[in-house]
């Protein structure tokens with residue numbers, strides 16, 4: 001199942017904020033959307049999900065598995081999000097309901113996708129919590145979001161996004177709000193889950209070092225336009241645009257803690273040994 005974005009243009013109140021963006025995510029590929037703040041990364045991802053803010057309009061083409069998504073009804077888009085496309089946002093706190101246990105929230109994601117009984121869904125919630133390596137999954141499911149650490153909350157959000165076993169995961173700066181030491185753990189978890197399931201990934205970041213650890217291909221945006229579209233190894237070693245060269249200078253090579261099987265710093269093997 002591939003994602004093909006062609007000439008995507010997004011206007012908000014007459015202002016063109018995404019301008020003719022095209023890129024492809026082949027089945028099972030891991031593609032990064034990268035650029036400075038305001039370059040149009042999030043809006044591009046939201047357009048794929050049918051979640052553009054009020055007052056925004058999209059034109060061009062977004063094909064998922066050959067099916068045109070622009071113009072689909074809200075109902076069809078909601079079904080697609082529950083069944084085929086998962087999303088993880090930057091701030092897990094906003095993705096989680098503060099007054100529901102995390103187990104119940106994961107169970108609800110299971111039930112959106114499968115017609116499981118409440119009891120089966122509760123059991124699946126424990127399995128899903130274990131899949132994202134939450135400690136003591138049997139007990140953690142009865143906790144509330146505020147009782148978890150930021151990294152644990154993001155693991156819950158990932159469990160919810162993946163409960164429907166999507167074929168495409170869109171992750172919008174999923175590690176940016178976390179402590180640096182936790183960022184690497186969450187990236188490794190995502191990479192492992194995506195690879196194990198053979199999912200396609202669209203990963204949004206402003207950090208080329210982060211991108212190099214999880215994606216094999218990068219689409220560089222500036223002011224709503226694609227300025228470079230290349231394998232990550234090319235972006236790291238022979239960037240062709242000034243924007244990419246700037247991102248390379250800013251890349252936080254120090255993010256990575258050395259250790260057995262740990263991914264290397266910028267310039268190393270793009271996927272490292274992060275499984």
Ligand SMILES: Nc1ncnc2c1ncn2[C@@H]1O[C@H](COP(=O)(O)OP(=O)(O)OP(=O)(O)O)[C@@H](O)[C@H]1O
Pocket residue numbers: 012017035036037038039040041042043044053206
């Ligand atoms: N709801 C909105 N109303 C008006 N303008 C918006 C809205 N959302 C985004 N924009 C504008 O659209 C442009 C692209 O925004 P977008 O959020 O896609 O950028 P981004 O690359 O994801 O940035 P960031 O890394 O800061 O999230 C920006 O100029 C932004 O100000």
